Amino acid sequence: MTLFKTTLWTGFSTLIKAISSYIMWKIIAVYTGPSGLAAIEQFQNFIQICRSFSSSFNQGVIKYVSEYKHDENNKSRIVSSAFIAYIIISIIVTFILFFFSSEISEKIFSSEEYKNTIKILGLSITLFTLNGLLLSVLNGELEIKKYVSCNIANTILIFIITVYLVIHHGVQGGLIGFVLNQSIVLLLTLYFVVKSQWFKINFFIQGIDKNSIYLLIKYAGISFAPIIITPITLVILRKYIVHALSWQDAGYWQAIMRLSEAYLILMEVMVNVYFLPKISSIKKYSEFKSEIMACYRLIIPIVFMGLVLVFLLKKQIVIAMYSEKFFPMLILFKYQIIGDITKICAWFLINIMAARAMVKILVVAEVIFNLSYIILTMIFVHYFGLIGTSMGFALNSTLWLLAMMFCAMRCMRNGAFQLVA
Structure with a gap:
């Protein structure tokens, strides 16, 4: 795909995301008020923290899949290593979220009211992680049209699901909407990946290669700190403001x-x-x-x-x-x-x-x-x-x-x- 077409597609995706995001947050503000907005943002930042652990290799996957585009052996080692590592990390994160949901809800919201939503988040982490990995492979393979199509579909799904749940179920609905969004779009991403010429099932099941994991960890270390620090900062500050002032x-x-x-x-x-x-x-x-x-x-x-x-x-x-x-x-x-x-x-x-x-x-x-x-x-x-x-x-x-x-x-x-x- 040419630079012009790439810019056009990504620009179109960004425009849809900006418009839908504005309408969605406007609806959230109207239906839940300031306290509801704060609670949903608090949970969204917590989701970012959880998902940063379970999707930290994505930028590295994009880099090395692109770099090894014509080197099937090295490319499959990278993808397979990331896939197995993600499964292991996702299981650990799921276990923590599911069995410590009450404690986490108390820490994040000063209430156990949202423990069931945290359990749903735990169960959806693996699906989200796999979707992120497949999108990264599409990006690395320069399948821009498919990559952008998945992102547009995700944006539309976030909008429809979240708006519906907020209108009918308030704050709890909004939280569940943000939990489910990228997990549901996995089916579409999987369809595009399977239809791609480069797709082979053994790309994902060759086990973990130590050198590939080292490369991914080294690359992830560059972006991991900024990605996780900002949501942690916002969660801490929001909780302090709630404690010192109010929701x-x-x-x-x-x-x-x-x-x-x-x-x-x-x-x-x-x-x-x-x-x-x-x-x-x-x-x-x-x-x-x-x-x-x-x-x-x-x-x-x-x-x-x-x-x-x-x-x-x-x-x-x-x-x-x-x-x-x-x-x-x-x-x-x-x-x-x-x-x-x-x-x-x-x-x-x-x-x-x-x-x-x-x-x-x-x-x-x-x-x-x-x-x-x-x-x-x-x-x-x-x-x-x-x-x-x-x-x-x-x-x-x-x-x-x-x-x-x-x-x-x-x-x-x-x-x-x-x-x-």
Whole structure:
């Protein structure tokens, strides 16, 4: 498939996901209110934590299936090793979720009300994991049309199932909808995989190859820390806000955080399409510096004006995205927008270092600033209440920006970016 067609398909998939996600979360907000939104997001973050353990090899599978596209032996070793490892990990995760559901529900929600939903999650983990593995193989084989079709089907299923269950069963329905979504779409993914020319059943049943597992673990280690740290941070913070304030206040905080995510998705598209490939290819120091400055001169004024507009239209945005029940979150906009601006500035520097393969620095920074985010938010919430959530976010984002500026300048001086004069 050509680059144009690939971009067209992925763009279409992203558009469907964005539209359905907006409508779905609007319905969740209207039918469950701030406290329901907070509970569903809390459970969704917990799902991300569980699934990060049981699907940590997916990026490695994509890389090595693509790399060994014409090497059947090595490709089958990678796929088979990942398949067997996933089955083992999924069984362990299922056992923990099923037999400790009451304790987990108490820890996550401060109530045993959701223990049965956690059991359902445990039973669905294996199906989700297999779906993720098969999608990764499709991606690695460059079967983009099939890969995107599965993602579109998954998006539509999430929308239909979750919206139906939320309308008829409230918060519990929403939780079950998020648990079941990718497990159900496994049947479609399996159909596409079996129909593929490269499919052979022995790809998945050759056992575990030690060298292949080592390669997958090594590659997974790069992305595992950031993937798992963020949902853990959000779960801890949400539980603290519920304990210190209420589920209602946790819902207002979640609503403003979800709004912030929308800006970052737009920035991610821009960075991935132009900025990241361009920075990765530059070899000269002068070009590197001028490209960074040009991006900041172009992007930051646009971001600043956009966020000022968001602040001025905050009431209309809250009504459009949620409902009038969420008006108490309006006090969070000022500090949240300050944090968003500094976070976007830092994000460019983070992606510069990612483009130059400076993974260790980024992982350490991710850990440190997630910890500082937890600590600062707890301090500010203790002294200032709900508005302390956005104050902690703003200060932490500013500190993150300063740290990334320091690291980037030091790396440039020390030649760590491997640039020539």
